Structure formats: C-alpha cells, structure tokens
Amino acid sequence: MRETAQQFRTEGTIIGCVPFGSGHINQTWLVVTNQPHLYILQRVNTETFRDPEGLMNNILMVTKHLRKQDPDPRHVMTLVKLRDGRDYILNGRKELWRMYEYVTGGVCLDRAETAADFRNSGIAFGSFQKKMADFPAEQLTETIPGFHDTPKRYEALHEAIREDRAGRVKDVQPEIGFMLEREAGAGLLQRMLRAGGLPLRVTHNDTKLNNVMLDEKTREPLCILDLDTVMPGLAANDFGDSIRFGASTAEEDEKDLDKVHLDLELYRAYAEGFLGSCGDRLTRAERETLPDGARIITLENAVRFLTDYLNGDTYYHIERPEHNLDRTRTQMALTREMEKNDGIIRKMMSAI
Numbered sequence: 001m002r003e004t005a006q007q008f009r010t011e012g013t014i015i016g017c018v019p020f021g022s023g024h025i026n027q028t029w030l031v032v033t034n035q036p037h038l039y040i041l042q043r044v045n046t047e048t049f050r051d052p053e054g055l056m057n058n059i060l061m062v063t064k065h066l067r068k069q070d071p072d073p074r075h076v077m078t079l080v081k082l083r084d085g086r087d088y089i090l091n092g093r094k095e096l097w098r099m100y101e102y103v104t105g106g107v108c109l110d111r112a113e114t115a116a117d118f119r120n121s122g123i124a125f126g127s128f129q130k131k132m133a134d135f136p137a138e139q140l141t142e143t144i145p146g147f148h149d150t151p152k153r154y155e156a157l158h159e160a161i162r163e164d165r166a167g168r169v170k171d172v173q174p175e176i177g178f179m180l181e182r183e184a185g186a187g188l189l190q191r192m193l194r195a196g197g198l199p200l201r202v203t204h205n206d207t208k209l210n211n212v213m214l215d216e217k218t219r220e221p222l223c224i225l226d227l228d229t230v231m232p233g234l235a236a237n238d239f240g241d242s243i244r245f246g247a248s249t250a251e252e253d254e255k256d257l258d259k260v261h262l263d264l265e266l267y268r269a270y271a272e273g274f275l276g277s278c279g280d281r282l283t284r285a286e287r288e289t290l291p292d293g294a295r296i297i298t299l300e301n302a303v304r305f306l307t308d309y310l311n312g313d314t315y316y317h318i319e320r321p322e323h324n325l326d327r328t329r330t331q332m333a334l335t336r337e338m339e340k341n342d343g344i345i346r347k348m349m350s351a352i
C-alpha cells in the first residue's frame with residue numbers, strides 16, 4: 001500500500017498508512033508523511049462501481065465546478081495527481097486507487113452532537129445542490145444505475161428471498177413482512193419522476209452526516225465528502241438520506257432499539273439549514289415530497305440491508321454476523337416513526 005501511495009505527488013516521505021473513516025464500500029487510509037501534510041488514500045470498490053473511469057470523470061468535473069465558485073481548498077475535495085501526471089490508478093486487476101489532500105482541522109460525525117451541527121450539515125448539502133444547479137447533469141455518468149430506484153431495490157429483495165442463499169429467510173419473517181406491507185407505497189417518487197412531476201437535479205445521493213466535514217472549532221460546514229454517487233437524482237433523496245441518518249437518536253447499527261428514535265428537533269434543524277440554502281431553487285412538488293424522501297429512503301436502506309443479510313453479507317462491510325440485520329432493524333424503527341409523525345412533520349416543514 002505504501003508503494004501505491006508513493007506513486008502520488010505527496011510532499012515529504014510517507015511514514016505510514018492508517019485505516020480511516022467508517023465507509024461501508026470503499027477502503028480508506030490516512031497517509032502520514034514526515035511533513036505536516038496528510039493525505040487520504042482510497043481503494044474504490046469496483047464491484048460496486050462498475051465504471052471507474054466514468055466515476056473519476058464525474059469527480060474531476062464536479063470538484064472543478066465547485067472550486068470555480070469557491071476556491072478555498074478547505075471547501076472542496078482536492079485530488080492529488082500521480083507523479084506521472086495521471087489523476088488516479090486503474091491497474092490491470094481493475095483496482096481503482098486515488099488520493100485526496102486531507103482537510104485539516106475538520107471533523108466528520110457519526111451522530112449529531114448538537115442541533116446546530118446538523119443544521120450546518122443541511123447548509124452544506126443545500127449549498128452543494130445550489131452550486132451544482134447550473135451543471136449540465138447529462139455530462140455525469142450514472143455511477144450505480146438505479147441507485148435510488150426503490151422498486152428496483154425491492155426486486156433485489158424478492159430475488160434474495162427466492163434464492164435464500166444464506167438460509168436466513170426463515171429467521172427474518174417479521175422483517176420481510178414489514179418490507180412487503182410497504183412495497184406499494186415505496187415507488188411514489190419514481191412514479192412522480194416518470195410522470196414529469198419532479199425534476200432531475202445533480203444530487204449527492206449519499207448525504208449521511210459523516211459525509212460532510214465541519215470545522216473542528218467553529219463547527220461551520222467545510223466540505224462535502226464522498227462524491228462517488230454524485231449523479232442525476234431527486235432533491236428529496238438528498239434531503240431524506242440526511243434525515244434518515246442524522247435525525248436518529250442512535251447510530252445506524254445500534255442493537256438496542258429502545259435507543260433508536262426520530263428526533264423532530266434535529267429534523268427541523270436540518271430542514272432549516274437545507275431549505276435556507278437551496279429552498280428557493282426547489283419546485284413546490286419537490287418541497288412537498290421532502291418528507292416522503294426521508295421516509296422512503298429509510299425504507300430503501302432497510303430493504304438494502306435486509307437484502308444483503310439474506311445474500312450472506314456480500315455488499316456492505318460487516319463487523320459482526322448480524323450487523324446487517326441490526327442495521328435493517330434501526331431503519332425499520334425510524335421508518336415507523338416517520339410514518340407515525342407524518343402529519344406533525346408536514347406541519348413543521350410548511351412552517352419553515
């Protein structure tokens with residue numbers, strides 16, 4: 001790995017590479033040198049991202065577009081070139097390696113410590129969307145086709161149930177029942193999109209709180225991380241995935257479900273930040289579907305985690321045998337609370 005890191009134009013000599021972050025798909029290391037400079041080295045999962053060139057082109061175009069509007073190096077991810085001038089390594093084994101400058105003095109949170117932190121992440125994702133609004137979306141590769149096509153995620157669940165590769169179907173009947181009861185409603189946003197009722201935007205599609213970096217001291221938003229899934233998508237999904245992850249009172253893989261609740265104050269704080277920075281760009285239908293986005297993407301994540309559990313844990317990194325099942329259950333608990341509080345949420349949203 002150090003040999004790989006050495007191919008990039010780092011300042012100083014590389015002393016070591018330490019595993020870093022909490023991503024479920026790619027592998028990430030912090031690269032330490034004998035200079036103050038730090039770097040992030042990543043091996044991108046090319047089983048998941050089947051078009052590595054398209055993905056890296058997206059990132060090059062998107063970071064360039066963002067940098068044009070705000071050149072502060074702490075406000076946008078900066079790729080480090082290779083010594084031979086290339087932007088990334090794609091080797092004969094189809095491994096994709098890339099390096100970023102490490103943004104110093106920033107933090108990424110797995111859980112909001114205060115409502116202000118979460119509001120700031122809403123500002124960050126809202127302004128990301130606003131800055132990307134004039135970018136021609138058709139130039140972007142769809143890095144994972146159908147990524148937030150919820151009915152397609154359901155098809156994968158049905159296949160996993162039919163095949164029952166890990167022999168686990170018998171153990172998760174209540175969870176399967178939960179998903180099936182909600183299947184008909186899960187296609188709402190896709191149907192609206194196809195009927196021309198919602199516009200396609202350039203969206204991030206993985207707007208978890210830990211994908212935004214805040215200033216360690218001031219907690220002001222610095223930059224948006226993980227641009228692998230930036231592609232044409234729905235505003236409601238970006239809003240929704242943030243709520244799913246950050247408005248929860250517990251982490252995504254909490255085992256004790258009594259701890260997992262939807263925090264409406266956090267929900268409101270995020271909505272204020274997000275709408276404050278891009279609300280004027282949204283159509284009325286987009287605004288109205290934001291709570292649907294939150295509920296459906298939470299359900300979608302539950303479906304995806306359960307599918308992976310049934311397939312024998314082949315997609316997400318796991319650290320314990322029932323990790324994907326624990327994740328499924330937290331997402332189910334949050335989905336239920338979003339359903340139960342739908343009226344209150346809509347009232348709250350229309351007052352912002």
Ligand code: GN1
Nearest residue numbers: 022023024025026048206226252301
């Ligand atoms: C994955 O790797 P990470 O943690 O950034 C996943 C998201 C899920 C998320 C759940 C490419 O993101 O879609 O919502 O896990 N990314 C991909 O935590 O599948």
Ligand code: MG
Nearest residue numbers: 023206211226
């Ligand atoms: Mg990600």
